[in-house]
Amino acid sequence: MLLYVIRHGHPDYATDSLTPLGQAQAEALPARFRPHGLDRIFSSPLGRAQATARPTAEALGLPVETEEWCSESLAWHEFALPFPDGHRRWIFDLPAARLRREGIPPECLAQIRYEEGYARLRRDSDAFLEKLGYRREGGLYRILRPSEEKIALFCHAGCSRIWFPYLLDVDPVWFWTAFDLTHAGIIVVHFENVPEGLTAPRCLAWSDTAPLFHAGLELKYNAHLPF
Secondary structure, three states, X not given: OEEEEEEOOOEEOOXXXXXXXXXXXXXXXXXXXXXXXXXXXXXXXXXXXXXXXXXXXXXXXXXXXXXXXXXXXXXXXXXXXXXXXXXXXXXXHOOHHHHXXXXXXHHHHOOOOHHHHHHHHHXXXXXXXXXXOEEEEOOEEEEOOOOOOEEEEEEOHHHHHHHHHHHHOOOHHHHHHHOOOOOOOEEEEEOXXXXXXXXXXXXXXXXXXXXXXXXXXXOEEOOOEEO
């Protein structure tokens, strides 16, 4: 199975929708999936993710199935905290050098719902992947139904950065300080159907923006840093 996780396009957070740039990014994505197709399309319930999924779903003639668990609103309530400037930010927005040296500072850990949040995420991630044919066993996945399906999940950077350390069975703090995801960036994860019956998901691509390049859109990380 190939699992594609796609961040929404450039958002208008105030209205939970896409800006004109975000809509252009969403409309660039079908070209990425037309050559090999998709079997199912899932999305967060939030408007910016649904709007990003819609052009691909319409181009491929597939419905968008909503997955409530990957709403960024849930992760935000669990993993965001007030910063000294008075704004709420993600726990992974703490300085990377500090996180790498100290881990999550105790005073910050006390202000988020880390254990509760990861308990929910483990439960919901496991249920999602089991219905696709892969049951979590430790850090691996038991192949219940070998699948060659191509699955797309349109969601969010915050949700993805919290989720992927669990999905890939790596340390969250290390992951948070090493990986980020730009608007309309595509992650590709392969669940190989090995004879032994246990598979480890392998990340084949992270934050791929090739469709935006081919559509002639300017490549900027989160619309401000050219790359």
